[in-house]
Amino acid sequence: MTTHVLADTGALTGRSLRHILRSPDTIITTAVTPIALMLLFVYVLGGAITTGSGSSYINYMLPGILLITIASGVAYTSYRLLLDLEGGIFDRFQSMPIARSSVLWAHVLTSVVANLVSVAIVVGVALAMGFRTGASVGAWLAVVGVLNLFTLALTWLAVVAGLSAKTVDGASAFSYPLIFLPFISSAFVPTDSMPGPVAWFARHQPVTSIVDTLRALYAQQPVGSSIWIALAWLVGILVVAYLFATVLFERKIS
Amino acid sequence: MTTEPSVAPAIRVQGIEKSFGDLQVLRGVDFEVPTGSIFALLGSNGAGKTTLVRILSTLSKADAGTATVHGFDVSGRAGDVRELISLTGQFAAVDDVLTGRENLMLVARLRHLKNPGRIADDLLERFSLAEAGTRRASTYSGGMRRRLDIAMSLIGDPPVIVLDEPTTGLDPQARIEVWATVKELAGRGTTVLLTTQYLDEAEQLADRIAILHKGAILQNGTLAELKKLLPAAEVEYVEKQPSLEDVFLALVGDTGGTDTTGDRTVAAGKECG
Numbered sequence: 001m002t003t004h005v006l007a008d009t010g011a012l013t014g015r016s017l018r019h020i021l022r023s024p025d026t027i028i029t030t031a032v033t034p035i036a037l038m039l040l041f042v043y044v045l046g047g048a049i050t051t052g053s054g055s056s057y058i059n060y061m062l063p064g065i066l067l068i069t070i071a072s073g074v075a076y077t078s079y080r081l082l083l084d085l086e087g088g089i090f091d092r093f094q095s096m097p098i099a100r101s102s103v104l105w106a107h108v109l110t111s112v113v114a115n116l117v118s119v120a121i122v123v124g125v126a127l128a129m130g131f132r133t134g135a136s137v138g139a140w141l142a143v144v145g146v147l148n149l150f151t152l153a154l155t156w157l158a159v160v161a162g163l164s165a166k167t168v169d170g171a172s173a174f175s176y177p178l179i180f181l182p183f184i185s186s187a188f189v190p191t192d193s194m195p196g197p198v199a200w201f202a203r204h205q206p207v208t209s210i211v212d213t214l215r216a217l218y219a220q221q222p223v224g225s226s227i228w229i230a231l232a233w234l235v236g237i238l239v240v241a242y243l244f245a246t247v248l249f250e251r252k253i254s
Numbered sequence: 255m256t257t258e259p260s261v262a263p264a265i266r267v268q269g270i271e272k273s274f275g276d277l278q279v280l281r282g283v284d285f286e287v288p289t290g291s292i293f294a295l296l297g298s299n300g301a302g303k304t305t306l307v308r309i310l311s312t313l314s315k316a317d318a319g320t321a322t323v324h325g326f327d328v329s330g331r332a333g334d335v336r337e338l339i340s341l342t343g344q345f346a347a348v349d350d351v352l353t354g355r356e357n358l359m360l361v362a363r364l365r366h367l368k369n370p371g372r373i374a375d376d377l378l379e380r381f382s383l384a385e386a387g388t389r390r391a392s393t394y395s396g397g398m399r400r401r402l403d404i405a406m407s408l409i410g411d412p413p414v415i416v417l418d419e420p421t422t423g424l425d426p427q428a429r430i431e432v433w434a435t436v437k438e439l440a441g442r443g444t445t446v447l448l449t450t451q452y453l454d455e456a457e458q459l460a461d462r463i464a465i466l467h468k469g470a471i472l473q474n475g476t477l478a479e480l481k482k483l484l485p486a487a488e489v490e491y492v493e494k495q496p497s498l499e500d501v502f503l504a505l506v507g508d509t510g511g512t513d514t515t516g517d518r519t520v521a522a523g524k525e526c527g
Contacts (some may be wrong), residue, residue, distance in 0.1 A: 004366060011363040019351045088347035092406070095311040097336040098364050254315060 005099040012093070012106030016080060020114050030073040030118040034065045035125050041130060043190060049189055055219065058131045062123070063214035064187020065205060069122050070151050071179045073115040074158040075172035081162030082171040085252075094253050104249060106161055110123050111155040112148060119147060133218040143217050146227075149234045150210060156241035163248040187211045206233035227248060262325065264289040264445035265310065269319035272305055279305045279444075281469040282319065282496060287447055287462075289324075292440045294460035298345050302469045303449035307418045310447070311341040323376040323414055340412040344419045346403040350392035353401050354383050357391055358409065365410040373391040377405040381435070397428025404435055415439060421455060426499055427506070433458055 015099035020026055038058070041049075046057040053060050084090040084103075094102050121132070135143070157174065182188070184198065185207035191199045202208055209229040216223045265287040272280040279302045287293040297303050308314035310321055312332040317416040320327060326334040328463055348357050355374045362370035378387040381401045388392060391402060398501055400420065407415055417436065421429040438448055456463045457477055473480060496504075 007366065008364055011360060015349065015352065015360055018356070023352050043293050088343045089349055091308075091313055091343055092341065092347040093364070095313055095336060095341040096361070096364055097333060097337075169377075253313070 005102055005105075009105045009109065009213060010100035012102055012156075013109045016106055016110040019080065020110065026076050027073075027108070027114055027118050027121070030069060030076070030114070031125075033072060034069040034122050037063050037068065038126060038129065039124070040064075049188055053215075053219075056130060056132070058126060058129055059133070059218065060215070061188050062126050062131055062210045063218070064182040064185065064207070064213070065122060065126070066119055066147060067150065067182050067187070067210060068179055068247040069118050070147065071154060071181070072173055073118050074111055074151065074154040075175040076114065077111040077155050078162030078165060078171040078174070080110075081107055082165050082168060083246050085162075100253060101246075101249070102109040104245065105112060107159065107162075108152065108155050111158070112151050115151045116144075117207045133221055134216050138244060139217045139220065143214055146210065146213060146230065147235070149231070149238070152155075153234050153238040153241060156238060156245050159245040159246060160241055163245060163252060171235070181205065182207050182211070185211055206230070206237070209233060262289070263287055264291075265321070265323055265392060265447060266491050267306075267310070267321045270306065270309060270321055271318040272302075272309065272314070272316050280309075280316070283466070283469070283471055284395060285464050285471055285474055287445060287498045289445055290443050291442070292436065292446045292448065292459050294349065294456035294463045295447065295466050296451070296456045297449070297466035298451055298452065301466045303466055304418055307447075307449060308342070311339055311416055312336055313341075313480050336390055338408075338412055339416060340407040340419045341413045342403050342407045342415070342420060344422065346396075346399040347393075348391045348399055348402050353390055354378060354394070354398075355387040356407060357402060359374055359390070361409045367410060368496075374489040377408065381405045388422070394409045395428075396424055397431060399434070400424060400428060402434060404432070408439070412444075414445045414447070417446065419449055419451065421450070421452065426502060429455075430503075441482075 012248075019047060038061070041061055042058050046061075049057060051057065051060045090103065094100060154175075157178075161174040162171050185191070185202050187207060191202040191208065194202055208224045210233070212226040213223050213230045216226065259407065261490060263286040267283055267285050270280050270283045271278070278396070281300070283295075283306060286343065295303050295306065298383075302336065307313065309316050310328060312328055312335050315329055323326065323335045323338050326338065328335050348354075349360070355371075355378060357375035358377050359370040361380070362373045374387070375384075378384045383398060383405070385400060389401065394402065404420070407417075413432060420432050420436070424432065433455070434475060436446055436448065439462075446459075448455075448459065460477070462476055465472045465480075473483065
């Protein structure tokens with residue numbers, strides 16, 4: 001049975017990717033809000049913000065916008081998972097001789113692909129708005145790697161939400177705090193400009209280290225210790241969410 | 255098509271109990287389904303039919319008792335049981351976004367069969383869905399969805415098929431189509447366990463009928479045996495009036511045609527227990 005993990009995950013991933021192809025609005029709506037935020041911050045608020053980085057404001061804030069894109073995109077994973085559970089197709093799959101966890105992995109892989117596409121759209125718009133980077137291929141790969149790790153960690157959180165939610169609204173509600181978190185970080189303004197306790201929170205929450213890492217990679221500067229703090233946060237969240245999701249899943253199928 | 259096989263039963267259920275919190279849904283259920291026969295589990299809503307079906311198809315675990323499918327225990331050898339048994343749940347579990355053909359191909363892939371495309375085309379033909387095969391399942395009528403659902407269960411030719419209330423929410427024509435499908439299955443030697451709340455459905459289809467009431471089997475036997483439980487028949491003369499169903503079917507014509515309407519008649523709400 002376990003020998004079929006790859007084949008089964010492949011078949012089921014093909015299924016949910018087809019869902020996305022047939023309703024591409026899920027990718028577009030994921031990209032629209034971050035693009036609107038980007039326009040707002042660059043053309044309305046950005047003129048009054050001094051970042052002290054010496055580079056254009058869009059270069060400064062794009063990393064945070066990319067994280068917001070992914071945080072809103074993962075909500076579709078819990079939504080699709082909940083629909084599968086309610087529609088009975090989850091039971092159909094579980095009553096078949098398949099590798100049982102492939103049902104979850106298919107949704108997770110689909111989320112990675114869908115969010116990469118959304119991120120690519122947002123980066124494309126940012127380029128049109130004047131975002132520039134001299135990042136090397138290696139730095140780009142590092143950016144994509146960090147973003148994928150971020151997507152995986154948040155998607156497993158989305159799986160937890162999808163498996164435990166009772167309603168569609170409940171399934172996606174978990175993502176609202178995640179979308180909001182970049183605002184209380186170094187994503188849009190330097191943390192030095194915030195009052196003491198807020199600045200402390202902003203410096204010690206995961207988004208700041210991730211944003212600082214991405215910004216340094218784009219600006220061809222040394223990433224310093226922030227990349228290790230970022231990776232520790234991401235791997236930590238990923239492991240905890242994965243284990244929690246697995247426990248919920250086992251309870252559901254036994 | 256009564257079969258009296260000397261071989262071991264396809265399904266054997268002994269002393270199955272299941273509770274959800276304080277609610278005892280199954281209180282010691284025993285029955286056997288002979289290989290190649292149609293067995294109907296007759297009971298009203300809340301009798302415990304769906305709970306029993308979920309235990310047999312490895313989706314839920316019993317609190318006590320044993321159940322085996324061709325000798326494999328449903329909890330100890332769940333993987334083997336899933337190879338042998340195929341479930342058609344109470345609500346047509348098809349993927350609405352995919353076409354009928356894609357739904358069938360997906361199941362064929364998940365059962366690791368070669369040529370999923372050909373398997374899908376054959377089944378579309380057999381279930382009169384060939385024309386609708388390239389349309390999304392969300393556009394199907396209730397009867398078409400149910401046919402697609404059953405077709406998906408048949409992929410890989412599992413020797414045991416479980417149908418949970420296969421005709422609930424269907425119109426009379428679609429019901430007759432499903433009945434014909436079940437009879438055809440049994441004709442090919444497949445063991446069929448079906449649950450129903452319709453007396454005439456059990457009477458039409460089943461070789462043996464078990465009446466499940468409040469979590470226990472009240473009676474189990476052939477239709478003739480069950481009829482013997484009541485006093486001998488008295489001869490009465492009754493004017494034979496056509497039933498409303500006869501009238502309806504006579505008026506709308508053929509019963510086996512393909513419906514191409516897009517209305518969906520999926521029953522809402524779940525049987526609790």
